[in-house]
Amino acid sequence: MLKIWGRANSINVQKVLWCCGELGLEFERIDAGNDFGVTGTAAYLALNPNGLVPTIEDGDYQLWESNVIVRYLAHRAGKGLLFPADTKTRFDAERWMDWQATVFWPALRPLFIQLIRTRPSRRDPAVISRSEELSLAAVRILDAWLAGRRFLAGDAFSMADIPAGVAVHRWYELDTVHPEVRHVRGWYDLMKERHPFRDVVMTPLS
Structure with a gap:
């Protein structure tokens, strides 16, 4: 299952969550960032060396940068949905x-x-x-x-x-x-x- 690291009130995490909602994607979200901490740990920095949210794990693939994640999920779901075919x-x-x-x-x-x-x-x-x-x-x-x-x-x-x-x-x-x-x-x-x-x-x- 898709895993999303990041607190729900983050503008950048919200992009990814909204995208998942539009595509009907199931995911697990783990609180991280600000008061939740996590982002400075060695384990998290191994996923995202910037120490920011969001980061996703899609199987054995990790990706960070919110707009890129939205592009990736839209492309993965198929052209003509959120990802324009033209x-x-x-x-x-x-x-x-x-x-x-x-x-x-x-x-x-x-x-x-x-x-x-x-x-x-x-x-x-x-x-x-x-x-x-x-x-x-x-x-x-x-x-x-x-x-x-x-x-x-x-x-x-x-x-x-x-x-x-x-x-x-x-x-x-x-x-x-x-x-x-x-x-x-x-x-x-x-x-x-x-x-x-x-x-x-x-x-x-x-």
Whole structure:
């Protein structure tokens, strides 16, 4: 059985759990990371030398990096499900998965850390302001893209929507300004209609 190492409230672990829910995959999840520890042990570092979550074990195969795990599971399940069969559509999906990791989440993460994991007395207004600015700029990029399509890689839900979906959920849940971005809002509403999204992602931020 597929084994997933990582705490359920991690944004990166949630990508993998949501993907498994969409594909109907059975798995065993082991708490690891933050207060659970584990990630600094020799046994875990042998699986993932970065000491981060998630890591999966699929039989005798180990894999880390959340977006890569989502790609792997989607590909393993077969093209045409979450993994687009058309080459250009597939790389549209790949592009937006990488964008979430390199643009959107780096912009949003400092705001998340400040508002969720930092005591009010220790928050840095300059960090908050800058992160709000960069996050909104990223959301507007997403909004412009979604103006002409239902999902990130065309007319069908795919692996592309998972990384952005967990990040957009956090943006909406944070106590920050949310200007009207109607295409993102419409797409986010589609995410909220999906049972795995509700079960895995729509949980209290921590």
